[in-house]
Amino acid sequence: MSDSGATGHAATARELLALVGGEHNVTSVTNCISRLRIGVADRARVREQDIRDHPKVLGVVDDETFQIVLGPAAVSKVAEEFARLVDFERVGAGGGSGADSAAAEGAASGAGSDADALAAKGQAIRAENKRRNATPFKLFLRSIANIFVPLIPALIACGILAGVTGVFTNLGWLTPVLPALDAIAKGFMSLIMVFVGVNTAKEFGGTPILGGAVAAIIPFAGVADIQAFGAELAPGQGGVLGALGAAALCAYVERWTRRWVPGTLDILITPTVAVLVSGLVTVYGLMFVAGEVSAAIGVAADWLLGQAGALAGLILGGLFLPLVMLGLHQALIPIHTTLIGVDGYTVLLPVLAMAGAGQVGAAAALYVRLKHNEGIRSTIRSALPAGLLGVGEPLIYGVTLPLGRPFLTACAGGAAGGSFLGLANQLGVSAGSTAIGPSGLALFPLLQGSRGIGAAVLVYGLGLVVGYIAGFVLTYFFGLSRQAAAELNAAERIAPDSSPADAPTAQAQPDGDGSRRADAPAASGS
Template sequence: MSTDNTNRAIAAAILPLVGGAANIDSVVHCMTRLRLGLRDRRLVQDEALVGLPDVMGVVEDETYQIVLGPGKVARVTPEFEALVAEERAEERAAERAAEPEESATSQALTADELAERGAELKAAQKARNQTSVKLFLRRIANIFVPLIPALIGCGIIAGLNGLLINLGWLTAVTPALGAIASGFMALIAVFVGFNTAKEFGGTPILGGAVAAIIVYAGVANIEAFGQKLSPGQGGVLGALAAAVLASYVEKWCRKVVPEAVDVLVTPTLTVLVSGLVTIFGLMFVAGEVSTAIGTAANWLLDNTGAFAGLVLGGLFLPLVMLGLHQALIPIHTTLIEQQGYTVLLPILAMAGAGQVGCAIAVFKRLKRNNSIRTTIRSALPAGFLGVGEPLIYGVSLPLGRPFITACVGGAAGGAFVGFFSMVGDKVGSTAIGPSGWALFPLLDGNKGLGETIAVYAGGLLVGYVVGFAATYFFGFSKQMLVDLNTGPEADSEADSEADSEADSEADSEAVPSESPAERPKEPAGV
């Protein structure tokens, strides 16, 4: 079966289990999850979905999230959207061709009632799952997640360019590579402003226009708070604040500006008001906050590196589980803007190492659970590359205790990397997104590349070993081992072993027994 047919088959298997096309409001995806807006949550068959071979797990949040893993989700989503469109087209054709007018009216009323009930259920579910903090963090994630591909690509090119410069190779090409790697980062504020306005209900291009002020070279001629501004001051945080302000100014203008002049007045007032506040307020304030973030991160690792790494590495998996780890992107981006690399990402990446060690231990302990072992075989390569969600939702989280021991492994790896930061050997990443082994091309620091790679590799090794040991010795109770090594597959295996033993016994009976004189005496008490 071709790859396209395989992805379509996966989409076709998922669609009826989420209530069909009639139950779908929206379809989007992130790096690992298919995110669906549903009309009626009760139509979803969770257990059947999790039972599909290609589904790593499900997460119920503002959207219903099906974890498919990196790469696969980007290929399955278009097929899923196509199937939804096809099913809806077929339903519309059937409605037009079928019934008398009165029956159609009756069906329409029923459909309206169902839609209303679904909307009410959706609203109630959102109200239960959302707090102001969660909503804010998700919005921040929605702004920055679309930027990750460019951050990864430009970061890897920057790392390659730095390596070529250090080696003195291809000197005619390195300026071009530098321009390619730096162009996006120089204008990232514009993209942040665009996405922010879109997320907060404004016109995206107006958000980008206001954020562009921050990176405009001409701001160097402007003085605010007694200081000359500098291009890029405030960075992505300033762009974020400026675009949020622009969205609210635009909404206010839509309410008070007459429709006849709205097309002229609203965008002008939005850019003017938001732009002036950005220049004479937000750029300075955001610049101070950005500086404080960099100072705090460096102080934390310089003075409490091992402890900070322990806490950060140990708590990162729960953030990944909740999907809130993307909210850290503005902090990483700010550090990259200031220092050229983020010192937090390599420490947080140790959580994935603890997860990998945990998964290997589970594989060793559950020798007769073919289902879990198959999941680990398929998810472990992604785990080594730093994508932890398949192992989280497919292995450690459903088991319970192994999730905690995986966090212990991440804490140990984080403490290792943090300790070296504390003694002056900082390890950073020039971009965000990759983790695990995939982070090696992006590594940078204040020492030589060899030392930086060695510290990071040592942290991964510590995370693997501690995650494995903690899970192997403390991840299962005796009853868990009995239950998880017993089941249809294990029973069939046990039956085959029993049959083999029976055959062996039968064979031994066919052999002449030893005479009493030849048979060794058994020790007393046996």
């Protein structure tokens, strides 16, 4: 990475830290494939609109953590700098955090503090969804996501290497190093249960290493000598579901034991009891039960797409954007991981990725139809590259969802693409992903299927094209009423000699249902 790139990421982190209320307002810092996830102590101190207006920010998601969408290329680097700044400022080594914050706030204030009614409407929808989502079931789903999201970088890396190794094997290239590549690609997956156990124990209030210890029983070769339910166990039986259950049980037993064990004996008795009890339950129960559940998930997925592929793809592709909006897509993470463990790839992820294709098509149609609305067109220009790579939040919350009907036509476009992939699977040509995380164009390096990589790439690529076209056509003709299109197109153009900073703030316009919205300059940058 160049010095200028490093400086740019550090500057972005410094400015964002000031806008979330400074280091003392930050309780945690993590990141996933595209989002910087920040725990904040006081939500009122977060200047969300200024963050949204930041040129490096693609979007904002206000959930259990405050999530800033930066894109796959920048998020890990900004997160590293952000965490370093938080630690640095807290110990007082910098001595100038207040000045930095003031400077960053001054710079950010010029980015445009006028509320964009379109973004505000999306923010209101997110806030309402967050309130509705605070149920025990959905909080449990968030815990499941917290277990698996940290594993995604390794899943992606090993998935890509597995695909590359498969290509080289088929072509007969680099034969001497293929065993090494195969070991690198499969090593993590052979021990993924241990990592799931560590994260599960941490999430459920136990000691992480104890969760990893009990989960390590599952891939241990010695379990082949054990009989449970009248049959010998197989190493790896139960997979990630078994590891999740084992580590959660271990955390519960650990907490329960610690209540009555004297403090002087805690270090000896508590971990021993926790590992012993949860280990016995894992060997003589969880491995068998979780193995049956994992096999059933694989059979059900194969049957669903093999027998009713077109209809199943239609439903899955059409409903995935609402699932993302409600946070329910997190329930699919263990299913994807289980399918990867059973079949080597998940056939569900490419089908669900068609939802993003429908939204890209919808955004392109709005860009064409609203040729006089520079505010929305600028937002689309900023968010579309991320959408093509599978980062859909900027388009969801910045464009299609606040406008209403385009969100529905985007879902319909995703349904068309999903139906195509489902039909291909029904005809015996499946497209699956060897890892979870990416979608859109970023999914191509991870593709695998029943007919090999080439067929999977062809089917998935055609599915994207179907999703793009369907989303575009449906949105172009049905996404906006004639009145709404005319009113949105009536917005003033930005004067040709105006710089972005001098561009006039567009006035609120009534949309098709009579509500008010504003056509302001883009709220995010690519």
